[in-house]
Amino acid sequence: MLVARTAARAARSVCQAPRAPALGLVARAPQPAFRLGGLAPRSYVTVAKYTRDDVLAKLDGFHSEVFSANWADYLYLVYNVPFWEAEMEKLTSCVQPYLHEATVGEKFKEVQEMMDVLYACEDVRDHINELCEMGTRASGFMGTGWQAEEKVENLDENAKKCAEAYEKMLEKHPTFKPKIEQTIGHGLAILRSKHKFKWGSMHRYFF
Secondary structure (H helix, E strand, C coil): HHHHHHHHHHHHHHHHHCCCCCCCCCCCCCCCCCCCCEEECCCCCCCCCCCCHHHHHHHHHHHHHHCCCCCHHHHHHHHHHHHHHHHHHHHHHHHHHCCCHHHHHHHHHHHHHHHHHHHHHHHHHHHHHHHHHHHHCCCCHHHHHCCHHHHHCCCHHHHHHHHHHHHHHHHCCCHHHHHHHHHHHHHHHHHCCCCCCCCHHHHHHCC
C-alpha cells in the first residue's frame, strides 16, 4: 500500500507543468546579439582636435605647396586643384578655434587670398590660351592656310581686357606679383607673339 502511494505521487509530480515565478515573469533563453538580415545601428562619434601649432604647421605646409607650384601649367592644376580644394576645406574647419589669434588669423587670410589669386589667374590665363589656340587654327595647317578656321574678329578688344585684368591683379595683390607674372604676364607675352598689341610691361619679355 505504501509503495503504491509513493508511485502515484511521483507520477503526479512528473505530469504537472512547471509553475511560473511569483511575479509572473517567465525566464527566456538568451537572444543572439544580432538577427540575420540586419544589424542593430551603432552611433560612432569622433573628434579631430588640433593644437595651435598643428594648425600653423598645416597652414604653412599648404601655402608652401600651392605657392611653389607652376600655376601656368594647366595640366598640373587640373590634377591638383581638386585636392587643394579638399585640403582647404579641412583647414577652414580646424582653424576656427584659433581665428581670433593674430598669427593664425593673418596666416589663414593669406592662404585665402592665395587661393583667390590662383582662381583669378587661372581664368585669365585659360582665356589667353584659347585666344592663342584660335589664332593658330586661323592660320591653317602648319601656317599654310589650308583648312584654316575663322579668325577672332575682336582680338584687339580681348587682348585689351586681358591686359586690364593683369594690371588690376598687380594693383590688388602686390604680394603675389611673381605668380601673376608667371600666369597672366607670360600668357600676354605669348599672345603678343601672335597678335601685336600694347600693354604696360610688354618690354619685360624683350619684344
